[in-house]
Amino acid sequence: MNSKEIDLDDIEGNSFPGIIIWIRGDYVNPRAIKIGIIGGGQLGKMLIQEAKKMDFTVIVLDPSKNSPCKKIADKHIEGDLHDEDKIKELVKKCDVTTFEIENINTEVLSKLEDKGHKIFPSPKILEIIKDKSKQKEFLDKNNIPTSKWERITHIEKTANNLGMPFVQKACCGGYDGRGVQVINGQDDFKNSLKGDSFGEKYVDFKKELAVMVSRNINGDIKSFPVVEMDFNHGENICDTIIAPAKVSKDIEKRAKKLALECIKAFDGIGVFGVEMFLTKNDEILINEIAPRVHNSGHYTIESCTTSQFEQHIRCICGLPLGSTELILPSVVTNILGEENQYGEPYYKGMTEALEIPGVNVHIYGKSEVKPFRKMGHVTVVDKDRERAIKKSNDVKNILKAISKKGANNE
Known part of the structure; x- marks a missing residue:
């Protein structure tokens, strides 16, 4: 990154625009760099543990009063992960923001990114990936091999097109086995997932x-x-x-x-x-x-x-x-x-x-x-x-x- 000449005496207690501020190409004050994490679970906790090895300042947004991250973060903002005001508060306090969970407000994050705030990975990538049907479209568009699939409008039609068994997945919100259903035969139709979903050809x-x-x-x-x-x-x-x-x-x-x-x-x-x-x-x-x-x-x-x-x-x-x-x-x-x-x-x-x-x-x-x-x-x-x-x-x-x-x- 480009070096930036500033007075060493000015750095303590200040937050600077950009990401890492290198001083004279050789020096950095990690405590002056604020990293924001959206989500306060175990992944965030392990990110904080590594960030603190390098003495970065970490601020976390999470709705829980007792999240794993709260115990070790420098600051904890209590709020819903879709709350526009809370997300803005976090991002504006930090030099760079990241996340440890996909089910968050990508719309406000994209607007903040467009205004110059550093958010990695980009919320525009997250917008594609968190909707698994959009993720499949992206893979197809870029000629990256993946299983045959289609959006489900009628479960019977998908069964005819893909054959059985096939895997039904919720477009959004699924994790740790939730939002996934294997359709082995017609008897499983009644237990199929409700809401927006797609079917994948079962991969042997x-x-x-x-x-x-x-x-x-x-x-x-x-x-x-x-x-x-x-x-x-x-x-x-x-x-x-x-x-x-x-x-x-x-x-x-x-x-x-x-x-x-x-x-x-x-x-x-x-x-x-x-x-x-x-x-x-x-x-x-x-x-x-x-x-x-x-x-x-x-x-x-x-x-x-x-x-x-x-x-x-x-x-x-x-x-x-x-x-x-x-x-x-x-x-x-x-x-x-x-x-x-x-x-x-x-x-x-x-x-x-x-x-x-x-x-x-x-x-x-x-x-x-x-x-x-x-x-x-x-x-x-x-x-x-x-x-x-x-x-x-x-x-x-x-x-x-x-x-x-x-x-x-x-």
């Missing part, structure tokens, strides 16, 4: 892969290693991440190339999660793209030279991209709330889990446990990938998120 895949891609404001771009994902098919929640994926060098190369093409097509700035299907014929199809740090990139905290969270801060603040080199293989397992558990969270088996070499436990700090709610994750690192998988399976059976009532009843 052998693996689900993901690649995190980072691109900074200078256009520098890097991909992280290819990982494979395993899902809890009962709740359709990503359950396990294996890094690196157990695929050939050719598939790894093609997956990274395709992921980079996606983000270049968007002209995106920040970290993006690109999810893919590897078909039985070794074809790679784009499933979905997340315009933010992502569950499939959590392994990077312990496993890579630079985590996805640090990389995102680097991207949006005009800093050089960090190395994405894999240091050690790893496996990530989500800590989900147990069935029928509601209330103040307690974690059963923490001591036993931490006795296993290579186990790293991340608790998100949510104030209430609910069934299948993401309460944390565990990353197991090991020089041997298969040994890491075994340890991860052991941890999954040991560490449980339950309620205080559940703990008292045991």
Whole structure:
């Protein structure tokens, strides 16, 4: 970025326009740089942890009085993520703004961006990605391979066009398995999703892969290693991440190339999660793209030279991209709330889990446990990938998120 000559004595306590203000090409006061985050969940919390390593000031907007971010942010603005006034308040207080959730007010963000405020990734990209049907249109328009699909007007017509089974997805608002329904036959029509949705031809895949891609404001771009994902098919929640994926060098190369093409097509700035299907014929199809740090990139905290969270801060603040080199293989397992558990969270088996070499436990700090709610994750690192998988399976059976009532009843 361009250097700007200013007096060192003038910087303390001031917020400056632009992003990073370099002084004489060599000096920067990170505390003077205010980063805004829309959303106060676990992704925001992990972004703040990396931002605070470099002493940036972080302001968060979230409706919850007890969000994971509130405990560690420099300032917390309590407000709805669609509240125009609250979003304006956040953006105007900050030098650069980002987000950790898609379901936010992109219309006001686009207007603020047009007025010169720095918002990354661009809300115009988010507007495309958060509506999954627009995302599919974008992929088709840019000749990026994805599964056959169509918007649903009549479920019977879509069934005839795509064949059964097919996957019905809500255009907006779906996450962690919500807003997704597999239509196996006519008996499922009555349970189909209501509201705007589209159908995707069912892909007979052998693996689900993901690649995190980072691109900074200078256009520098890097991909992280290819990982494979395993899902809890009962709740359709990503359950396990294996890094690196157990695929050939050719598939790894093609997956990274395709992921980079996606983000270049968007002209995106920040970290993006690109999810893919590897078909039985070794074809790679784009499933979905997340315009933010992502569950499939959590392994990077312990496993890579630079985590996805640090990389995102680097991207949006005009800093050089960090190395994405894999240091050690790893496996990530989500800590989900147990069935029928509601209330103040307690974690059963923490001591036993931490006795296993290579186990790293991340608790998100949510104030209430609910069934299948993401309460944390565990990353197991090991020089041997298969040994890491075994340890991860052991941890999954040991560490449980339950309620205080559940703990008292045991």
